[in-house]
Amino acid sequence: MAGEQKNHFTMGIVDDLTGHSLPEEAAPDTAPTDMIQCKFWGLGGDGTVGTNKNSIKIIGDHTDKHIQAYFQYDSKKTGGITISHLRFGDSPIKSSYYINKADFVACHNSAYLNKYDMISDVKPGGTFLLDCQWTDAELDAHLPASVKSYIANNNVKFYTINATQLAINLGNAKVKNTVLQSAFFTLAKILPAEEANGYMKYMATKSYLKKGQAIVDLNHAAIDAGKDALHEVAVPESWKDAGKTAPAAKLEGKRADLMSFVNDVVVPVGAMKGDSLAVSTFAKYADGTFPQGSAAYEKRGVAVTVPQWNPEHCIQCNNCAFVCPHACIRPFAMTEEEAAGAPEVTKFAAKPVLKTNYKFTMSVSPLDCMGCTLCVKACPVNKNEKLGTALEMKPIATQLDQQAAYDYAVNNVSEKSELVATTIKGSQFKQPLLEYSGSCAGCAETSYARLITQLFGERMYISNATGCSSIWGGSAPATPYTVNNATGRGPAWANSLFEDNAEHGLGMYVGQKAIRDKLIGYVKELREGCKSEEKAAVIDNYLNTLNDGKANEAATKALVAMLEACDCENPLKAKILAEKSYLSKKAVWIFGGDGWAYDIGFGGLDHVLASGEDVNVMVFDTEVYSNTGGQASKASNIGQVAQFAAAGKAIGKKNLAEIAMSYGYVYVAQIAMGADMNQTLKAIAEAEAYPGPSIIIGYAPCEMHSIKGGMANCQEEMKKAVEAGYWQMFRYNPALKAEGKNPFTLDSKEPTASYQDFINGEARYTRLAQQFPERAKELFAKAEATAKAKFERLKKLVEFYNV
C-alpha cells in the first residue's frame, strides 16, 4: 500500500511565467486496462479514510490483486475534506498521480456536490454513488446542472444511498461509513458478494472487539444493511440538456488586495482546484506574504448544530465569546443608528449595555461555527436551571438566517472604545484578530490566541513554531489572522522552522527595535529644536510612553497626526513619517506548542529568554505533540500514552516554568483558561507589560487527549485538571521583585478532586490501564505523587521567594 501523507495544497503545474506548460490532464495515464480506479470524497473525521484502508486490506489480503491507496487531505484540523484514491489491478500498479478517470466515484457528503467538481472524474460508463436523503424527484431539484448533464451524457451508472439515515436507524450515526463500505463492495464486484461480506465482518470484529461485542454487532448489521440499500437512479433523458452550472459570482469585500487573493487563490484552492492554478497567479505573492483575513471568506458551514442566542436570558457577561476558539460568537454594542440599520433578524437584549445606551446583541456566525458547544457550556446562566437558557445548540439550518445579522454587525458596527477593557467582558468588545481558523472544534490553543489578538493584535508580531498553531494559524491559502476594521492593522504572522522559532521571533523584535530606536533618535532631535509648547507636549507624551504599549499607541497616533499636519520644512519630519509604522511600541509574541517549547526548540527558547529582550512567549501546552499525531514530549506526564509511546511515559513532566524562573529576569506564568479566566487575562496582560522576556505556559486540552465527552468539555477539563492538582496556575513577575514584593504568586488552590478520577476521564491515560494494567497502576500512583509533590514545591516557592 502506498504511504499516507498529509497534503496541504499543491501549487499549479502550469508555468505560464516561464512558458513551460504541464497541465494536470497531461499526466500520463499508464493505467493497465485491468486496473480499477475508485475515488471517495469524504469529510475529515467521518471515517471515510478508515474504512477505505480497511477495504484495501481486504482486497490485498484476500485476492491476487495488486493494490494502491493514497489519501489526499486539505490542512483543516476538523471538517476538512479527504479524498481516497484506491486502485486495484492484476498487474503491479505504478500510477503516481491523482485518479481522474475513475471507474467508481463515491460522494459521502451531498453538500460537496455544490462545492467540488467530482463528477468529471467518473469515466464514461463508470459508476457514481451519492450518499443523500433525496428522492429521485428531489435529486432533480438539488443536483447541479453540470452533474446532471455529465451523468446523462456519459452513460454514468448513478446510485444513491441514505447511509446517514440507515446508520441512525441502526442506533449510531458513526457506522455510516461501514454502510457505505458495504455498498462499495456490492457495486465494485471485486470479490463475490458473500465473500466480501465475510471479510468485512472479519475485519470489523478485529477492529472493534476491544470495544465490546455490541459495537461488533452494530458494525456487522451496518455491513448487512449497506449491501442491499442501494438505489439505482433512472437517469432522466432531460438531464442531457441540463447544461452547465453557472459559475459562482466573485466574492466582494472592502479590501481590494484581499479580495483578489480570495477570488484568485482561496476560492479555487478551496474547491480543490489549486493544482490547476497558473504560476502567474502567485507572482504577486512571490515574497511569501499573503493578505490577512482570507479565512473569513471560506464560510465552510461544517457544523451540524450551532448556538442560538436567547436574549431574554442573557446577562451580557461575554463568557461565551471569551472561550470561543473560532471567534464566531461576538458581542456587539450598537448605537441607535447602527441598530436601526441591522437586518430584521438581529436580536437585541432588552437592557442596554451597562451604563450606556448601546443596544446589546450576541451575534453568531453559523457558517463559521464548528459546533463545539464551548460557548453554551461557558454560559453561567445555563448552569443555573432557574435562570433559563441563554445559549443552546440548534441544527444549523434553523440558524442560517442569523448569518446576515452577524455579517452586518461585523462589517458595520464600530468598536466602542469606552467598553474595551482588560476584563473578561471588556476584552470581548474588541474585535478578535484571529477568526475562523483551521483548528479543531473546541481547540483550547485558539481560545488563548484569539484572546491575545484582542488585547494587542493591532500592534503585534507573531513568530510561530511549526505545529498545530502553524497549521490552524496559516492553513494556506486561508489566513485566519486578520486586521481591525477601523485601523486596518493586525498581527504580522510568520512561521519559520520547528527548531528556530524563538530565534526567529527574537529577530523580528530586534529588527523592528533597530528601526524604532533610530526613529526615537530623530524624535528626540526634533524635540530639541521644537519651539511650540503644544507640539513639544505631543512629542514629550510620545517619548514618555515608549515602554507602555497602550499609552504609546495613542501617543504615536497624536505624534503622527501632528507631524502630518505640520507645514514645517524640518527634514526629520519626512524621515520619521517615512517609517511611521515603526514608531509605536510593538508586542512581539512567539507562539508554539509543547513539542517546540519543551523539546525541539528549547535550546533556542532558552537562549531567547536569557537574552533579556522584551519578547513574549506563549506555549500551547497539549503535552502531546498534537500536530504530528501524538508523541511523548518532555511536557508529557507520567503514565501518558501517545502514538509513539504506547507503554506510557515513565518520567515526569519537565519543569519549564521553573527553568525560566531560574533566570530571575523572565516573567513566567502557568495558566488554564477554563479554570480561571481572570488569571489567564491577568497573566497575558502582565507578560506583555513586563519590559523583558516573558513566557506563559497555557494548558491546552486537545483532541489527542480523547477527553470523555469530547472537546465540548475542553474548558471544563481545564477546570478539572486544576481541581485535581493535575495542572497548577501561578505567576512569577520580576517587576514585583524590583518593587520589593514577592514575585511569585501561586494562583491554584489546594487540589480538591481526585487525581485518578481526572486521568480516568482521558483515554490518553485509560488506554494504558487497558493494555498494561499493572504498569498503569504503578505509573498512575507515581504520577499522582509527583503532582502532589509539585504542589507542595510551589507552596514552598512562595516562601522561597518571599522577601
Next chain:
Amino acid sequence: MAGEQKNHFTMGIVDDLTGHSLPEEAAPDTAPTDMIQCKFWGLGGDGTVGTNKNSIKIIGDHTDKHIQAYFQYDSKKTGGITISHLRFGDSPIKSSYYINKADFVACHNSAYLNKYDMISDVKPGGTFLLDCQWTDAELDAHLPASVKSYIANNNVKFYTINATQLAINLGNAKVKNTVLQSAFFTLAKILPAEEANGYMKYMATKSYLKKGQAIVDLNHAAIDAGKDALHEVAVPESWKDAGKTAPAAKLEGKRADLMSFVNDVVVPVGAMKGDSLAVSTFAKYADGTFPQGSAAYEKRGVAVTVPQWNPEHCIQCNNCAFVCPHACIRPFAMTEEEAAGAPEVTKFAAKPVLKTNYKFTMSVSPLDCMGCTLCVKACPVNKNEKLGTALEMKPIATQLDQQAAYDYAVNNVSEKSELVATTIKGSQFKQPLLEYSGSCAGCAETSYARLITQLFGERMYISNATGCSSIWGGSAPATPYTVNNATGRGPAWANSLFEDNAEHGLGMYVGQKAIRDKLIGYVKELREGCKSEEKAAVIDNYLNTLNDGKANEAATKALVAMLEACDCENPLKAKILAEKSYLSKKAVWIFGGDGWAYDIGFGGLDHVLASGEDVNVMVFDTEVYSNTGGQASKASNIGQVAQFAAAGKAIGKKNLAEIAMSYGYVYVAQIAMGADMNQTLKAIAEAEAYPGPSIIIGYAPCEMHSIKGGMANCQEEMKKAVEAGYWQMFRYNPALKAEGKNPFTLDSKEPTASYQDFINGEARYTRLAQQFPERAKELFAKAEATAKAKFERLKKLVEFYNV
C-alpha cells in the same frame, strides 16, 4: 592580507590507493619572477606571528608591493609550532600553496633544526637566518649534516643572530621577536634600511603605547639592536661533503598497533610532513579510530623550567599529582624488587608509603612537562617556609636525567591496588589515562579530566563536544587518552559535533546498554540452569552488582574467568564470552565546555538530562568559549569582556545547575578543584555512583581570563573565586532525597574576600575598566550584587530542600 586560519594537520595528497597522484611538489609555482617569498618557523606564543603581521602591514602600507600572509599552526594549545608564509611582489599574488622555494627562511628556535626539515625550503642562492647562541665552531658541531650540506651545495647565504641573548640584555626576553623582525628587514632589503627602521618604530609605538612609554622604548631599542646584530657565517667548504642526516630510529613500545601508528603517522605529522603521507597510510584507520596513547611518544620538551622533587621534604600527600594538567608528575610505590631495577637517578623518600613497605618516589617527566608550576604551588610543604621545599622549578636541562627514572616507573612499576582509593592521595596511585595532552600549560580542564580517568578510566566512554577539550583531547594524530598498562583498557573517546554532543553520548550509553542488557539476560538464563553452588555464587555476585561500577568490574572479571575456565557445552557461554567486554558496568561521560553546555548544545543537554538515563556530564566552565578565542556565553558573568563582547556582558550567568536540579532526578554539582580538592573528588564519585543522569559544572580558569601572574595561578584562582563569592560549590544528590535526607548541600562558605579585588585580578574584567570606566563601575557593582544574591539564594535552597 590573506585570512588567518588554524590548521590541524593536512592529509596526504598522494592517493596511492586510487592511483591518483598529486604530490605536493607538483603544486604549480605560479610565482611571478618579482615575488619574494619568506618563511619563518616559530614557537606558538613566542611572538613570531605577531611581528610578522606587523611586518606585512608595514610593507603593505608603505610600499607599492602586493602582499600575502598565511599562518600555519599545529593544534597544540601551548608550545606548538607556527609557520609564517609571507609573500611580496609587484604583481597581484595568487599563490595558494605553502612556500617551498623561499628567498628567505628564518628559524626562531634552534631546537627545530633537528625536528623539522626547513632548510630544503630555501631556494638555491636564498638566505637562511638562524636564531642561536652558537659560535661558528659550535655551529659545525650542532647543525645536522643535511642542513650543512644543503647550505654549502646550494649557495645559501647563512646568517646567525643571538636574539634571545640580545633581548635578555635589553631587559625583557619577550622582545626577541622585535630583534628578529629588525634583522629580517635588514636582510630582506624590501625597504631602505632607515625607512624600515622608522616604520617599525612607528608600529611599535602604536602597538605598545597603551602599555606605557617604557615598553615602547624597549621595543625601539630592540629594533635598533636587531638591525646590526647579524652574523654572516662563512660556510666551510667541508660542509659540501657533510652528507645526509641519519634517519631517526623507529620508536619502540609494547603495543604493536600503537607503535605502527606512532611511527607511520604521529612522527611524520609531528615533523610537519603530514602532507606528504600517502593515503594508504590511513587505510588502517579508515573507520576513524586511532590507537590510544600516542601522545606519550611526542616528548615535546617545550618547558623552560620543570619541577625538581626534593624527597627529603616531601610528605607524600600527592597534591602535586592531583592538580597536574598533563599527568607528568606521578607518585609510584615500588616493591624492593621494582626499586632495585630502577635507574640510579631515581630518588626515593626516606619513609616508605604509609603502612606499607613500598618505596615512594615522585617521578617527573621533564620532556612532557609544560612548566606550569601548578604542582609546586599545590605543595603544602612549600607553603610553610619552615618545612623546606619539596618541589621547585629548575631549568629543564638540569632535570633531563630524570626522564629515565620516570620512563622506568611508568613502564615497569605495577599499580598497587591496596593504595588506590577515592581520596586525594589514593587517587594518584592510579595510572592517569589522560596524559601529555595538547592543552595549555596550567589548564584546569585537563586536571579535572585526568582525575576522572584515574577514577573510572578503564570502564569509561567519553563523548566530547567540540571546543578546547576536543582539541587537547584529540590533537590529531596525538591521542592523550591512553590505556592502563596492566589491563590494556582505557577511555573510548569520540568527538561528534558541537551541537549534538549530549545526544551522541546518550547514544554511546544506550548502544552499550542494549548489548549489556542482552548479555545480562543470557547470564540470568545461565544462572537458572546452574547446578554448581560455587559457580552460582560467581554469577550471583555479578548479577547483584550490576549497578555498582567498581564492584561489578571485579565481579565481571570473576565471571569471565569462570566461564573461560568452564568446559561445559552450554551455548550461552559462547554467546556471553563473544561480547564479554560489554558485561561490566560502564561509566559514560559527556565532556564539553560552557559554549557547548550553556549555549549551542544546551537543547540536547537538557534532553539527555531529562531522559533519566545513567550518563555523567562534565562541564569545563571557562565562562568564555575558550577555543574560539573568547566570546560571551550564557556562562559569562556580568562585566566580562570577550573578543566579541568588548563592552562587557550586561546580563548575569545562566543558572545551569538549578535548571538541571529542576528535574529532581538529576545529580548536580558545582566544583572548583583549587578551592576544595575533596569536594571535587566527592562530587565526581557521587555523580558516577548515582544511577541516573549527572552533571558537574567545574570552574576552569583559562588562559583567556588573563589572570594576574598567568596560569601558574590557575588553582589558586579557583580558591580566590570561591573566597570572593565569585564561584559557589554545592551538590544536589537525588539519592539522598530517596533516603529521606536533604539532597542539597552547600559546600561553599560565606565569602570572606572582596569580589572587586578578585575580578581586578583578571584582565577579562579589568579591560572593561580601562576602556569604559563608567560602565565598568556600574556592571561590576551589579555583578557583585548578583553574586551576593546567588549565595543568599543557595542558602535558601538548603532550607527549600530540607525535608
